[in-house]
Amino acid sequence: MLKETAQATSQPVAVTAAPLRVGIVGSGFMGAVHARAAHAAGAALVGVSASSLASAARARDALGAERAFSSVDDLLDAGVDVLHVCAPNHVHFDLARAAVQAGVHVVCEKPLTTDVRDAEQLTREAAQQGVVGTVPFVYRFHPMVREMRARVDRGETGRIALASGSYLQDWLSNSSDTNWRVDPKLGGASRTFADIGSHWFDLLEFILGDRVARLSAQFATQFAAREDRSADTMVVTEDTVTVQFTTAGGVLGSFAASQVARGRKNRLAIELSGDAHSFAFDQENPESLWRGDELGGRTLVRDPKTLAPDAARLCIVPAGHPQGYQECFNAFVADTYAAIRGEHREGLPTFRDGLRSVQLVEAVVGSARTGGDWARGLTQEQAA
Incomplete structure (x- = not known):
């Protein structure tokens, strides 16, 4: 899903990565925090899904997303590179796993899951699929x-x-x-x-x-x-x-x-x-x-x-010049997106x-x- 473009030439040229296509699940406070960080990192906010299409439509307008989706499956089908999971804790595992199995990178709010066995499975499957999975322990x-x-x-x-x-x-x-x-x-x-x-x-x-x-x-x-x-x-x-x-x-x-x-x-x-x-x-x-x-x-x-x-x-x-919580979150998301592009970022909290x-x-x-x-x-x- 990541696209790179370069002009054909006999000399080496810089390779420019297209903006990451991002989806957000959840329309509450944390969804807005994630959206601001995604925008700051230069991502394209493709869409948002929520508990209902009406809620998603309101979030679309508030978060600056392109489209509203009635389900995470529809959002994933839209061709996102990264899914931000900002829904209540009990659905983290199912939502994050759906993204992992689709080969989509995941930023999942903590707790990663509400059960250790589920967290083990999700961490294992993300490694097997080769996707980046991070959790916003942003005070780091x-x-x-x-x-x-x-x-x-x-x-x-x-x-x-x-x-x-x-x-x-x-x-x-x-x-x-x-x-x-x-x-x-x-x-x-x-x-x-x-x-x-x-x-x-x-x-x-x-x-x-x-x-x-x-x-x-x-x-x-x-x-x-x-x-x-x-x-x-x-x-x-x-x-x-x-x-x-x-x-x-x-x-x-x-x-x-x-x-x-x-x-x-x-x-x-x-x-x-x-x-x-x-x-x-x-x-x-x-x-x-x-x-x-x-x-x-x-x-x-x-x-x-x-x-x-x-x-x-x-x-x-x-x-x-004071920095605060949103700047921490922006840095975390920027480092996550850098990791998706294959770069190392010290201290990035993973699955x-x-x-x-x-x-x-x-x-x-x-x-x-x-x-x-x-x-x-x-x-x-x-x-x-």
């Missing part, structure tokens, strides 16, 4: 996260003894607040951890270059019932989660996440405490990185002139990373259901 694309990773890799922390942090939101703080994610039939067995805790643990393992080996988790549900579109239903997924863990390299850690933390809009905070330096990143203040030692703390700012190459690469505006996240979600759910029993053996590679 904050330049100061890459700077933190580079400094850890250079050994600036010394020996890391503790990893700590949280991911706090308040968008479900009232019993009247609801969303399809509350329903486990649509969102899966975990809500808060799968939805936001998965991002934190992806960052942890990405920055450390180390994996969680064992963990103990606890869930709490603040509201036993929430208003539903049809009727009040008992809430069985967690509003709050805490996790204790140990990495394969011996780092001890603690983590808390909540979607009922009043006043916190999207606060992902991660801190690594080393015997030489400590580093901390706060997603609500993404233009800086905190570095601490026995003399106190210092704030490092995003300045491409002073950052590690992998961090500087992601700086699209000069220091002092394997999506599979790893599903493995951790399953371990957290299993531990919480037993009152915090330790889940072990989490460094083992999953079949793919």
